[in-house]
Amino acid sequence: MKTIYMDNNATTRVAPEVLETMLPFLTDLYGNPSSAYSFGGRVARNIRESREQASALLGASPEEIIFTSCGSESDNTAIMSALNTGKDKAHIVTTRVEHPAVKVLCNELVKRGCRVTEVPVDRKGELDMDRYKESLTSDTAIVSIMWANNETGVIFPVEEAAQLARSRGILFHTDAVQAVGKIPIDLQQSAIDMLSISGHKLHAPKGIGVLYVRKGTKFSPFLIGGHQERGRRGGTENTASIIGLGKACELAADRMDEENTRVKSLRDRLERELLNRIPHSRVNGGGAPRLPNTTNISFEFVEGEAILLRMDEFGICASSGSACTSGSLQPSHVLRAMGVPFTMAHGSVRLSLSVYNTDEEVDEVIDKLPPIIEKLRAFSPFWKPEGQACASGT
Amino acid sequence: MxxxxxxxxxxxxxxxxxxxxxxxxxxxxxxxxxxxxxxxxxxxxxxxxxxxxxxxxxxxxxxxxxxxxxxxxxxxxxxxxxxxxxxxxxxxxxxxxxxxxxxxxxxxxxxxxxxxxxxxRGEAPKEQEGKIVCECFGVTDREIEKAIRENNLTSVEEVTNYTKAGGGCESCHDAIRELIARVRQEEAPAKRPKLTNIQKIRMIEETLEREIRPSLQQDGGDIELVDVIGNRVLVASRGACAVCKASELTLTHFVEAKLREMVWPELVVEEVPK
Missing domain, CATH: 3.90.1010.10 (Sufe protein. Chain: A)
Structure with a gap:
C-alpha cells in the first residue's frame, strides 16, 4: 500500500538532494572540523557554506546562526539565555498556544520563581494584541511568540509584536519552526532578536536545528563545553546534518513560491471538498491568516483517533487534536485556547501538506475520508441521520 | 501510536x-x-x-x-x-x-x-452517586472507590487510567490519594472472618433500629429494610424521607456511613421505589 503522507507539520521526508549532500560526511569526510589538518579543515569549510545557506533563507548574517540539535533546544536556549543575561528580570510573555518546547519550559520556570503571562487568542486563533501590549512590563525579560501555529497553521503578526517589544527594550524570540520556508523572512528588516528553526520540518533530517541570535544580543550558552559555534554551543558539530540543513534551506528558498501556489491550491481544494462532502464539519482557524499547507478540520460527533486509525488503513497519515491522540485525556490546548467546544475538538483532524504531495493524493483523501466519517457517525450515539437537529451531547 | x-x-x-x-x-x-x-x-x-x-x-x-x-x-x-x-x-x-x-x-x-x-429492573436512572471529585471529567468518589476496589489500584496514575479522574487539571490528585488510602484501610479489616448472610442481615437490622431510625424519626421520616443482596442494602424511605429531595443524600451519606462503620465496610445502600 502506498503511503499518503499529509502530516508535514509533524515531520517531513528528507529531500533526496539533501541526503545526497550529506552522504559523503557519513562516509569519507569524517574529519572533525576543529582539527588542525586539512582533512578536518575542509569539513569546516562545508559547515561555513551551510551557515551561509541558512542565513540567506532568513535574511541574516552567517555569524548570527547557531547550529543546535533541534527546535526545542533552540527554544530553550533563547529563553534561558534571556533570563540569564537579563539581570533580575523574571517575567516571560508568551501565548496560550505555544509548542510544548516553550509552553512546558515556561511551566517549569514558574516553579523556579518566574512569572509567565500567556496571551490569549480569539475564536479564529488570532492573538489578542491589546492584551499583548498590556502584558509587557519593565520586569519582562523576554517575549516568545510562535510565528505560525503547528496545529492550525494560524500566522501571528510577530514582526509587529517584535517592534512593540523592542520599543520597550525587551528581547523578542520567535519559534519559527512551522513558518520557515513558507513565509518570506527577512531578519535584517525586523526587530526579532532570536528565532528557532527545526531541520526535520524543512526536509532535512531529525536532530538538527538552528537558533538565530541577532548580532549584539547578550547571550549565555545553554550547552556548555568546547569552543564550537564560537563558544555559544558546546559539542562536536553534527556535520552531516548541518550540511543537510544548509541544502534544505537553499531548497526551501527555491520552493517558497511553490508552497504558496501549488501546495496552497492542493490544500484549498482538499479543504473545500471535505467541507462540501461532510456535513457538520468546520475549519479551525479558517478565518485567520494561515500557512499555505495546513488545514485543521473538526468533524462533529466522531472522535479523532478513530478517524486516524481508519485513515491509516488506506495509508493516509494525519494528526488529531483529540484527547486520545494527545496521550493525555484532554483535547489539544490550542483548540481549547481558541474556545473550540470539546465536542468539536475531539473530532479534529490536521492535514499538513508539502511539495511532495500530488493532486492524485488529494483525490484519494477526498475519496476515502467522507465514508470513514459517515461510518463512524452511523454508530455514534449523538449523530442523528438526515443532518437534522443533532443531540447537544454536552 | x-x-x-x-x-x-x-x-x-x-x-x-x-x-x-x-x-x-x-x-x-x-x-x-x-x-x-x-x-x-x-x-x-x-x-x-x-x-x-x-x-x-x-x-x-x-x-x-x-x-x-x-x-x-x-x-x-x-x-x-x-x-x-x-x-x-x-x-x-x-x-x-x-x-x-x-x-x-x-x-x-x-x-x-x-x-x-x-x-x-425498572430502577430510576441514578442521577449521580456520591460527590464529584474530578471536576474536569465529572467523576465521583463512588466511581473512583469502585474502580480502586475492583481493579486493586494503588496510584493516582492508575486511577486516571481506569476512570479518567485526575487526567485534567490535576487539582484532585490529593483527593484521589485519600480515596486510595481509605479503600486500602477498609480492605485491611476485611480480612476478618466473613459474616454469614444471616449475621449480616441481623446486624444491619439492629443498626437500623438502634442508630438510624431514631434520628430519622425525629425529622418525621423513616426507613425500611427491603432486602440485602450481597453487599447491596436495599431500603425504602417512608414518611417525610419519601417525599424529601434530600433523602438520597441522607441515605447515601448518613445511613451508608453508619452501616459501613457498624457492620461491613463494603456495604452499598440503594433506595428502591415503594
Missing part, C-alpha cells in the same frame, strides 16, 4: 452489533461527548431472562469502539445473572488486553452494562 492487540484492531475496524436494538427493554447510557467518550447500550432481554440481542452506539476512540463491540458479543445469550458478573477486566481480557491508559474504555462498558441492567 497506541499498541493495540489484533483483536482490538479487528473489533474496531469491523465492530459487531453496532446500532440500536429496536424493541430494547434495557437501555444504558454513559459518558458524554465533552469527556471524549460515550456509550449507549441497548439490550433485548427475553422472557426466560436471557439476553437475546445486544447493540451499541459509541462516540470514542478505537479502544472504546472495540470494548463496546466486545461487550455486546459477550452479552448475547447470557442470563442476567451471568451478565451482572462481567467486569471491566473481562472486557479487556476478551480483547487480549488494552493499553493501561485505555482501561477506562472497558470501565465505560461495565458502567453502560450496569446502567442497562438497572434500567431493565
Amino acid at each position: 497506541w499498541e493495540y492487540t489484533d483483536k482490538v484492531k479487528e473489533h474496531f475496524l469491523n465492530p459487531r452489533n453496532a446500532g440500536e436494538v429496536k424493541d430494547a427493554n434495557a437501555v444504558g447510557e454513559v459518558g458524554s461527548m465533552a469527556c471524549g467518550d460515550a456509550l449507549k447500550l441497548t439490550l433485548k432481554v427475553g422472557d426466560n431472562g436471557k439476553i437475546e440481542d445486544a447493540k451499541f452506539q459509541t462516540f470514542g476512540c478505537a479502544s472504546a469502539i472495540a470494548s463496546a463491540s466486545a461487550l455486546t458479543e459477550m452479552l448475547k445469550g447470557k442470563s442476567l445473572q451471568e451478565a451482572e458478573r462481567i467486569t471491566n477486566q473481562d472486557i479487556a481480557d476478551y480483547l487480549g488486553g488494552l493499553p493501561k491508559e485505555k482501561m477506562h474504555c472497558s470501565v465505560l462498558g461495565r458502567q453502560a452494562l450496569e446502567s442497562a441492567l438497572s434500567n431493565y
Whole structure:
C-alpha cells in the first residue's frame, strides 16, 4: 500500500538532494572540523557554506546562526539565555498556544520563581494584541511568540509584536519552526532578536536545528563545553546534518513560491471538498491568516483517533487534536485556547501538506475520508441521520 | 501510536452489533461527548431472562469502539445473572488486553452494562452517586472507590487510567490519594472472618433500629429494610424521607456511613421505589 503522507507539520521526508549532500560526511569526510589538518579543515569549510545557506533563507548574517540539535533546544536556549543575561528580570510573555518546547519550559520556570503571562487568542486563533501590549512590563525579560501555529497553521503578526517589544527594550524570540520556508523572512528588516528553526520540518533530517541570535544580543550558552559555534554551543558539530540543513534551506528558498501556489491550491481544494462532502464539519482557524499547507478540520460527533486509525488503513497519515491522540485525556490546548467546544475538538483532524504531495493524493483523501466519517457517525450515539437537529451531547 | 492487540484492531475496524436494538427493554447510557467518550447500550432481554440481542452506539476512540463491540458479543445469550458478573477486566481480557491508559474504555462498558441492567429492573436512572471529585471529567468518589476496589489500584496514575479522574487539571490528585488510602484501610479489616448472610442481615437490622431510625424519626421520616443482596442494602424511605429531595443524600451519606462503620465496610445502600 502506498503511503499518503499529509502530516508535514509533524515531520517531513528528507529531500533526496539533501541526503545526497550529506552522504559523503557519513562516509569519507569524517574529519572533525576543529582539527588542525586539512582533512578536518575542509569539513569546516562545508559547515561555513551551510551557515551561509541558512542565513540567506532568513535574511541574516552567517555569524548570527547557531547550529543546535533541534527546535526545542533552540527554544530553550533563547529563553534561558534571556533570563540569564537579563539581570533580575523574571517575567516571560508568551501565548496560550505555544509548542510544548516553550509552553512546558515556561511551566517549569514558574516553579523556579518566574512569572509567565500567556496571551490569549480569539475564536479564529488570532492573538489578542491589546492584551499583548498590556502584558509587557519593565520586569519582562523576554517575549516568545510562535510565528505560525503547528496545529492550525494560524500566522501571528510577530514582526509587529517584535517592534512593540523592542520599543520597550525587551528581547523578542520567535519559534519559527512551522513558518520557515513558507513565509518570506527577512531578519535584517525586523526587530526579532532570536528565532528557532527545526531541520526535520524543512526536509532535512531529525536532530538538527538552528537558533538565530541577532548580532549584539547578550547571550549565555545553554550547552556548555568546547569552543564550537564560537563558544555559544558546546559539542562536536553534527556535520552531516548541518550540511543537510544548509541544502534544505537553499531548497526551501527555491520552493517558497511553490508552497504558496501549488501546495496552497492542493490544500484549498482538499479543504473545500471535505467541507462540501461532510456535513457538520468546520475549519479551525479558517478565518485567520494561515500557512499555505495546513488545514485543521473538526468533524462533529466522531472522535479523532478513530478517524486516524481508519485513515491509516488506506495509508493516509494525519494528526488529531483529540484527547486520545494527545496521550493525555484532554483535547489539544490550542483548540481549547481558541474556545473550540470539546465536542468539536475531539473530532479534529490536521492535514499538513508539502511539495511532495500530488493532486492524485488529494483525490484519494477526498475519496476515502467522507465514508470513514459517515461510518463512524452511523454508530455514534449523538449523530442523528438526515443532518437534522443533532443531540447537544454536552 | 497506541499498541493495540489484533483483536482490538479487528473489533474496531469491523465492530459487531453496532446500532440500536429496536424493541430494547434495557437501555444504558454513559459518558458524554465533552469527556471524549460515550456509550449507549441497548439490550433485548427475553422472557426466560436471557439476553437475546445486544447493540451499541459509541462516540470514542478505537479502544472504546472495540470494548463496546466486545461487550455486546459477550452479552448475547447470557442470563442476567451471568451478565451482572462481567467486569471491566473481562472486557479487556476478551480483547487480549488494552493499553493501561485505555482501561477506562472497558470501565465505560461495565458502567453502560450496569446502567442497562438497572434500567431493565425498572430502577430510576441514578442521577449521580456520591460527590464529584474530578471536576474536569465529572467523576465521583463512588466511581473512583469502585474502580480502586475492583481493579486493586494503588496510584493516582492508575486511577486516571481506569476512570479518567485526575487526567485534567490535576487539582484532585490529593483527593484521589485519600480515596486510595481509605479503600486500602477498609480492605485491611476485611480480612476478618466473613459474616454469614444471616449475621449480616441481623446486624444491619439492629443498626437500623438502634442508630438510624431514631434520628430519622425525629425529622418525621423513616426507613425500611427491603432486602440485602450481597453487599447491596436495599431500603425504602417512608414518611417525610419519601417525599424529601434530600433523602438520597441522607441515605447515601448518613445511613451508608453508619452501616459501613457498624457492620461491613463494603456495604452499598440503594433506595428502591415503594
